[in-house]
Amino acid sequence: MASNSDSQFAQGHEIPVSDQKMPGLQSEMKGPPPQNDHIPTEDGxxxxxxxxxxxxxxxxxxxGGDSGIGRAVAVLFAMEGADSFxxxxxxxxKDAxxxxxxxxxxxxxxxxxxADLKDKKNRKKVIDLALEKMGKINILVNNAAYQNMINDISELSEEQWELTFNTNIHPYFYLAKYALxxxxxxxxxxxxxxINAYIGRPDLLDYTSTKGAIVSFTRGLHNQMISRGIRVNAVAPGPVWTPLIPSTMNHEAQEQFTSPMGRPSQPSEIATCFVFLASMDSSSIAGQTLHPNGGVVVNG
Ligand SMILES: NC(=O)c1ccc[n+]([C@@H]2O[C@H](COP(=O)([O-])OP(=O)(O)OC[C@H]3O[C@@H](n4cnc5c(N)ncnc54)[C@H](O)[C@@H]3O)[C@@H](O)[C@H]2O)c1
Known part of the structure; x- marks a missing residue:
C-alpha cells in the first residue's frame, strides 16, 4: 500500500544536515528514517x-549489516526467504x-x-561462525566501509590511506577467500x-581508490569463479541516505548530497539490486556492476 508520509524527502532534496561520530548510528539519524522495506511510488x-x-x-x-544499505539488504533478503549473518x-x-x-x-x-574487520583474525572468524550458525553460505555481501573527507593528497595521512584499504578492500578479499x-x-x-570509483571524487581519494579496487577485484574473481557457476558482481551506489553521511561528510557536502533525480537514494532502492544479483533473476549477469546512482551516466 502506498504511503505518502515521507513524500517530500522522496521527491525533493531535504537532507537534514547534522553531525555524528564515526561509525554513525542509524538510531541517531535526524530527519526522515531511511527506508528498508519500502520502495518509491510514482507519486513520490x-x-x-x-x-x-x-x-x-x-x-x-x-x-556492515547493522545499518544503511546492509540493513536494507538483510530485510529484503528476509522478505525473499533468506537468513542472514x-x-x-x-x-x-544497538543498530544491529x-x-x-x-x-x-x-x-x-x-x-x-x-567484529572489527580491520583485524585479520576476525575475517576467518566471520566465515567460521556463519557456517556454524547457518550450516552454509549461499550469498556473501561485502559491504562494510570507512571514509573520511580530505581535500588534498598532501593532507591525506599514510595512516588514513592504510586504514581505508584495511577496512574497505582487504576484508572483501579475505571473506571471499574463506567463504568460497x-x-x-x-x-x-x-x-x-x-559511484566514486567511476567519477573519481577528489575529496575521498583513498575511499575512491578502494572502490576502484573493488570493481577490478569483482571482475578478476568473476573470471576465476564462473567455471564453478558462482557469480561475482558489484553494485556502485550514488548518494544514499545512511549513517555514513552525517558521520563522515562535512555540512557543505551534506547540502550537496543529491543526484540528477533531485534526491539521494534510499537504502531499499540499492537493496533491490542486491536481491536481483543474489537471485536467479540475474542468472546470466556475472562480473558486472549495477549502477543505482540516481541517474548519473557512467562507463563500465
Ligand atoms: N551512503 C552512500 O551514499 C554510499 C554511496 C556509495 C557506496 N556506499 C557504500 O555502501 C556501503 C554501506 O555503507 P552505508 O552507506 O550503508 O553506511 P553505513 O554506515 O550504514 O554502513 C557502513 C558499515 O560498515 C561497517 N564497518 C565500517 N568499518 C568497519 C570495520 N572496521 N569492521 C566492521 N565493520 C565496519 C559498519 O558496521 C557500518 O555500519 C559501503 O561500502 C559504502 O561505501 C554508500
Whole structure:
C-alpha cells in the first residue's frame, strides 16, 4: 500500500544536515528514517516491497549489516526467504539488534557478530561462525566501509590511506577467500563499490581508490569463479541516505548530497539490486556492476 508520509524527502532534496561520530548510528539519524522495506511510488510516496520467494532457504553473510544499505539488504533478503549473518562494529550493537528485530519480523533468522574487520583474525572468524550458525553460505555481501573527507593528497595521512584499504578492500578479499570453499554453483558474491570509483571524487581519494579496487577485484574473481557457476558482481551506489553521511561528510557536502533525480537514494532502492544479483533473476549477469546512482551516466 502506498504511503505518502515521507513524500517530500522522496521527491525533493531535504537532507537534514547534522553531525555524528564515526561509525554513525542509524538510531541517531535526524530527519526522515531511511527506508528498508519500502520502495518509491510514482507519486513520490513509498510502497511495501513485493517479495516473491526469490531467495527461499538461502543463507547470507552481510558485512556492515547493522545499518544503511546492509540493513536494507538483510530485510529484503528476509522478505525473499533468506537468513542472514550480519557483521558490524561493537559500538553499533544497538543498530544491529534493530536489524535482527526487523529480519525476524519478516519471519527469518538473523545472527549478529560484532567484529572489527580491520583485524585479520576476525575475517576467518566471520566465515567460521556463519557456517556454524547457518550450516552454509549461499550469498556473501561485502559491504562494510570507512571514509573520511580530505581535500588534498598532501593532507591525506599514510595512516588514513592504510586504514581505508584495511577496512574497505582487504576484508572483501579475505571473506571471499574463506567463504568460497564452502560455496557451490548458483551461489553468489556481491561487492558494494561506489559511484566514486567511476567519477573519481577528489575529496575521498583513498575511499575512491578502494572502490576502484573493488570493481577490478569483482571482475578478476568473476573470471576465476564462473567455471564453478558462482557469480561475482558489484553494485556502485550514488548518494544514499545512511549513517555514513552525517558521520563522515562535512555540512557543505551534506547540502550537496543529491543526484540528477533531485534526491539521494534510499537504502531499499540499492537493496533491490542486491536481491536481483543474489537471485536467479540475474542468472546470466556475472562480473558486472549495477549502477543505482540516481541517474548519473557512467562507463563500465
Ligand atoms: N551512503 C552512500 O551514499 C554510499 C554511496 C556509495 C557506496 N556506499 C557504500 O555502501 C556501503 C554501506 O555503507 P552505508 O552507506 O550503508 O553506511 P553505513 O554506515 O550504514 O554502513 C557502513 C558499515 O560498515 C561497517 N564497518 C565500517 N568499518 C568497519 C570495520 N572496521 N569492521 C566492521 N565493520 C565496519 C559498519 O558496521 C557500518 O555500519 C559501503 O561500502 C559504502 O561505501 C554508500
Amino acid at each position: 510516496g513509498y510502497q511495501l516491497y513485493k517479495a516473491a520467494g526469490k531467495l527461499e532457504g538461502k543463507k547470507a553473510v552481510i558485512t 550480519i557483521v558490524y562494529l561493537p559500538e553499533e550493537e 539488534q534493530e536489524t535482527k528485530r526487523l529480519v525476524e519480523e519478516k519471519g527469518q533468522k538473523c545472527y549478529t557478530f560484532a 570453499p564452502h560455496m557451490k554453483s548458483g551461489d553468489s558474491i556481491i561487492n558494494n563499490a561506489s
